[in-house]
Amino acid sequence: MEANAQRDADSQARDSQAKDRQDADGQANFDRVIKEDSRIEPKDWMPDAYRKTLLRQISQHAHSEIIGMQPEANWISRAPSLKRKAILMAKVQDEAGHGLYLYSAAETLGQSRDKMTADLIAGKARYSSIFNYPALTWADMGAIGWLVDGAAICNQVPLCRASYGPYGRAMVRVCKEESFHQRQGFEILLELAHGTPEQKQMAQDAVNRWYAPALMMFGPPDDDSPNSRQSMAWNIKRFSNDELRSRFVGMMVEQVRVLGLTLPDSEIRFNEDTKKWEHGPLDWNEFHEVLAGRGPCNAQRLERRREAHDDGAWVREAAAAYAAKQSLKTKEYAA
Numbered sequence: 001m002e003a004n005a006q007r008d009a010d011s012q013a014r015d016s017q018a019k020d021r022q023d024a025d026g027q028a029n030f031d032r033v034i035k036e037d038s039r040i041e042p043k044d045w046m047p048d049a050y051r052k053t054l055l056r057q058i059s060q061h062a063h064s065e066i067i068g069m070q071p072e073a074n075w076i077s078r079a080p081s082l083k084r085k086a087i088l089m090a091k092v093q094d095e096a097g098h099g100l101y102l103y104s105a106a107e108t109l110g111q112s113r114d115k116m117t118a119d120l121i122a123g124k125a126r127y128s129s130i131f132n133y134p135a136l137t138w139a140d141m142g143a144i145g146w147l148v149d150g151a152a153i154c155n156q157v158p159l160c161r162a163s164y165g166p167y168g169r170a171m172v173r174v175c176k177e178e179s180f181h182q183r184q185g186f187e188i189l190l191e192l193a194h195g196t197p198e199q200k201q202m203a204q205d206a207v208n209r210w211y212a213p214a215l216m217m218f219g220p221p222d223d224d225s226p227n228s229r230q231s232m233a234w235n236i237k238r239f240s241n242d243e244l245r246s247r248f249v250g251m252m253v254e255q256v257r258v259l260g261l262t263l264p265d266s267e268i269r270f271n272e273d274t275k276k277w278e279h280g281p282l283d284w285n286e287f288h289e290v291l292a293g294r295g296p297c298n299a300q301r302l303e304r305r306r307e308a309h310d311d312g313a314w315v316r317e318a319a320a321a322y323a324a325k326q327s328l329k330t331k332e333y334a335a
Helices: 002-035 048-067 069-073 082-107 113-121 139-161 165-193 197-216 228-233 241-259 284-294 298-311 313-334
Strands: 269-271 276-278
Touching (some): 048 082, 048 113, 048 298, 069 298, 139 197, 165 197, 165 241, 241 276
């Protein structure tokens, strides 16, 4: 028995040493790929922390796309024309597609879509705080497109160069479609701003309500963002939260002039010393309250997602039954 125990111990020691060598070689390759600004693929060795960070970011991004369908879908039946209905329907369908691309990218990291969905509807997973605000008027469809999707483009274009291959490739198509969404929102606001005084005021009110939440979409200030620095070191992110927010403000300052509207921030300025745009203070307490589930529409958004998941159970069951039937046919033909 002692001999058997010794053999087991020796075998475990050899396995441990082999794993240590494998991890060391994997880490060396990972470091080289990151240094060369190349890409990590699903079958490559990667640090557990890198995998965990990607899963958190990509799944949150996917959840945001799916939850983000709700405030706009609510306006499809109330759009002011057939043209507007068709455009809004196409946009909502695009958002669903974005969620599917991103869930697929997350699945390559070893997380099942069922698990990600379960975490979302149980309230365990986060999504962008912006989608917990109500869309009160038709002008909100313009403000969401111009400000929210505009912020998304500013944040997501650099992600096309993310160090994780599936994520970067998914973002290429997402960003092309988000660009359409941003122009669609701008066009809605432009038409309202050049309409009746009441329409222009409705557009201005929508911009006033969505401006600050859109700026907070980039995440907390750099000093209060524990994950940002490491994500940049791994080439997942390319710019810090504050850098992206500054770029976005500069874009909005120019575009709002074309709209003939104003931004609700008297402290916007260009700092000649830093060569960056600066904005007035934001209510970060509100941001953290919304993230914690205490925003205006948090409960409503998750309840609608649960209802949709339950209502779609028969579709998932039918698809699974069909797949099983096709698999059985294939085996019978092979036999």
